[in-house]
Amino acid sequence: xNSGTDTGLSQANTLFESYFGYKAxxxxxxxxxxxLIGDHTDxxxxxxxxxxxxxxxxxxxxxxxxxxxxxxxxxxGSETVFELNGSQVEDWGKYLAGVAxxxxxxxxxxxxxxxxIHSNVPTGSGLSSSAAIEVAAARAWRKIxxxxxxxxxxxxxxxxxxxxxxxxxxxxxxxxxxxxxxxGQAVVLDCKSLDYEVVSIPSEWLFVVINSNAQHNHxxxxxxxxxxxxxxIAEALGLEGLKGLRNLQADDAAKLSDATLQKRxxxxxxxxxxxxxxxxxxxxxxxxxxxxxxxxxxxxxRDDYQTSADAPDELMDACISFEGCHGSxxxxxxxxxxxxxxxxxxxxxAFVKHVLAQFPQGxxxxxxxx
Ligand code: ADP
Ligand code: MG
Numbered sequence: 001x002n003s004g005t006d007t008g009l010s011q012a013n014t015l016f017e018s019y020f021g022y023k024a025x026x027x028x029x030x031x032x033x034x035x036l037i038g039d040h041t042d043x044x045x046x047x048x049x050x051x052x053x054x055x056x057x058x059x060x061x062x063x064x065x066x067x068x069x070x071x072x073x074x075x076x077g078s079e080t081v082f083e084l085n086g087s088q089v090e091d092w093g094k095y096l097a098g099v100a101x102x103x104x105x106x107x108x109x110x111x112x113x114x115x116x117i118h119s120n121v122p123t124g125s126g127l128s129s130s131a132a133i134e135v136a137a138a139r140a141w142r143k144i145x146x147x148x149x150x151x152x153x154x155x156x157x158x159x160x161x162x163x164x165x166x167x168x169x170x171x172x173x174x175x176x177x178x179x180x181x182x183x184g185q186a187v188v189l190d191c192k193s194l195d196y197e198v199v200s201i202p203s204e205w206l207f208v209v210i211n212s213n214a215q216h217n218h219x220x221x222x223x224x225x226x227x228x229x230x231x232x233i234a235e236a237l238g239l240e241g242l243k244g245l246r247n248l249q250a251d252d253a254a255k256l257s258d259a260t261l262q263k264r265x266x267x268x269x270x271x272x273x274x275x276x277x278x279x280x281x282x283x284x285x286x287x288x289x290x291x292x293x294x295x296x297x298x299x300x301x302r303d304d305y306q307t308s309a310d311a312p313d314e315l316m317d318a319c320i321s322f323e324g325c326h327g328s329x330x331x332x333x334x335x336x337x338x339x340x341x342x343x344x345x346x347x348x349x350a351f352v353k354h355v356l357a358q359f360p361q362g363x364x365x366x367x368x369x370x
Pocket of ligand 1: 073091122129
């Protein structure tokens with residue numbers, strides 16, 4: 001599972017040396033994540049079921065004895081430069097500046113850094129490259145400035161960065177999944193209490209992540225629209241804001257007069273329930289049931305929550321048409337990106353071949369297994 005580690009770090013090291021002209025003194029990394037089931041349930045304080053991937057974002061860095069951060073990232077044309085506590089950063093550096101801002105708000109004093117980044121987490125594909133860069137940045141400052149911050153606190157600070165600095169109203173799923181579990185671990189997380197349980201993946205199971213290569217774009221604001229719709233549901237039902245939707249009941253959707261909000265509520269209730277059922281299915285090694293829940297989840301995201309898109313729908317159809325595929329679903333915030341499927345390990349090559357023959361614009365991205 002860790003085969004990418006050395007490669008990522010050595011590429012970040014090489015980039016650092018060629019860009020800054022000296023050797024980096026420190027390193028940090030954070031993984032991308034795949035959400036196995038439970039999407040759009042985090043910001044309503046519900047349940048999610050992610051696994052940390054072996055895909056990683058790697059930082060090589062050193063103190064630069066200034067109040068400034070200069071960062072360069074392979075695959076991104078331009079460097080980013082900002083003052084700690086300075087003005088709002090507009091380019092990709094906002095993910096780093098946001099973390100610096102959240103740490104400073106929490107009372108920590110940070111060093112100025114030179115940073116080189118190399119990542120193999122694809123951006124805008126639902127595998128949480130944004131949380132990976134945030135958590136790798138947070139780990140960098142935690143390490144170099146000897147900050148006493150737990151992994152859970154670190155995730156919360158990164159969420160604050162993405163919510164209040166970058167401006168995405170996401171829940172805790174991504175930052176938690178990139179900060180807390182070990183690589184390859186699948187965890188069920190209660191987004192209210194932040195209690196989580198590691199669930200062992202049965203030995204013959206394999207989750208395969210295929211990228212539709214149709215990227216989502218947060219600027220399209222579909223995500224924000226869903227959050228606003230959730231607020232409208234809570235208001236209509238007299239629940240206490242977004243977090244109150246955790247307690248949605250099966251018959252609540254029917255109480256809403258707006259047909260769109262009814263569909264949204266149906267997804268939230270059913271998806272939340274599916275996480276608990278999926279946990280039981282994994283614990284009892286019931287691949288058939290786990291897969292059925294994944295497929296139900298995709299249909300719910302496609303038809304009720306309407307956060308899928310043509311490319312992931314077609315890709316999901318290609319995945320599910322493989323005879324040994326137990327189930328398949330879009331993963332992450334949606335509007336494009338990756339599809340995760342449950343198959344048996346022995347079927348991997350045949351599965352990938354089948355899917356890419358039917359959906360040639362797709363590409364194999366990652367896998368998770370015991
Ligand atoms: P996702 O988290 O699903 O990959 P987001 O839209 O939330 O998609 O985040 C993607 C954005 O995060 C990119 O457009 C870029 O601004 C930033 N980002 C992520 N990884 C990197 C990286 N390695 N280097 C520079 N920017 C990155
Ligand atoms: Mg993101």
